[in-house]
Amino acid sequence: MAAATPSRPRAARRASDLGITDGLVQLSFLVQGVLDHAADAHGLPVLQARLVGVLRDREPSMAQLANLLDLDKSSTTGLATRAERRGLVERVPVPEDRRAVRVRLTGHGRRLAEAFAAEVGQRLEQAVSGLTETNRKRLSQLASQVVQHDAAAHGTDLTPGAPGSRA
Amino acid sequence: MAAATPSRPRAARRASDLGITDGLVQLSFLVQGVLDHAADAHGLPVLQARLVGVLRDREPSMAQLANLLDLDKSSTTGLATRAERRGLVERVPVPEDRRAVRVRLTGHGRRLAEAFAAEVGQRLEQAVSGLTETNRKRLSQLASQVVQHDAAAHGTDLTPGAPGSRA
């Protein structure tokens, strides 16, 4: 909307290219800020918000969860415990292996996860509202391409059914 | 390089569009992971790496630093103290206002900041190596556009001489 008001030089300033490094770094801080504020809006620490996010379509063991979040297993123990204390997740035993547990969303956790995801989506739509529809589509595709290329290169595809996720 | 080897179906899989929300979120985690590992490689906590990064072209007061990093001023006190303990930054008095201090890189901090930035740049180039030159350029421009649109919308332009940075 502001793009239609040529009143001040500031509005007329075309975006200068920050370069791929600074562009990606600053964009990532912008997105992390969105996640941060959205988590805050739901009274959640940001990592717990991320946890319920990844648990929406998974029920991983602690080890898988550590891999997924790139954390040490001891860190995921603490994370799961804090989230459990808030009633977001529960540990469920694995019959085939009595050493293992799976981490699963509670009903409350699932509702919070959906609300959080919706809020993030809304805020991000707002963040890219300065782009044309064509460019939003382009950005979405380029981001996807980078993420998926990286996942393939590192064998850490995060999609539930992917080869790397051996769940 | 791997793009030239059509040996396995996995390499042939076209990137599916994750959508703008998931695309941006996952990309931001990818970039944050790069920052994380680069900081690790230099033995730095990631926030201190970010601190020396923003101090490369600034010498802000504590309040300005808090604004820049979106932290409470008490958090920046701790951050500056930890970074000072490592010899990365120093507090310098402000003659015009004896309550205030500015945070400045030491020589060591500056060298570390440059090395860190170079490492991040290298790792990010690697991360986008799956894109064509044209698409890298597009991504860079789109990211810049989003960041700058957001900065304008929030009056938080992070460039040193910008209207919002009133340094």
Add this chain to the structure above:
DNA sequence: TATTGTTATACTCTATAACTATA
């Protein structure tokens, strides 16, 4: 009175190492 920065406090988050229980 208002502002700049620090301190005290409490919590989240993180990794390393040592541990328990099971495989």
Add this chain to the structure above:
DNA sequence: TATAGTTATAGAGTATAACAATA
């Protein structure tokens, strides 16, 4: 022996509230 997860510990990072010094 090896693996799954937890505990103990130590440190980084964060915000809130109360505070001292200066404006």
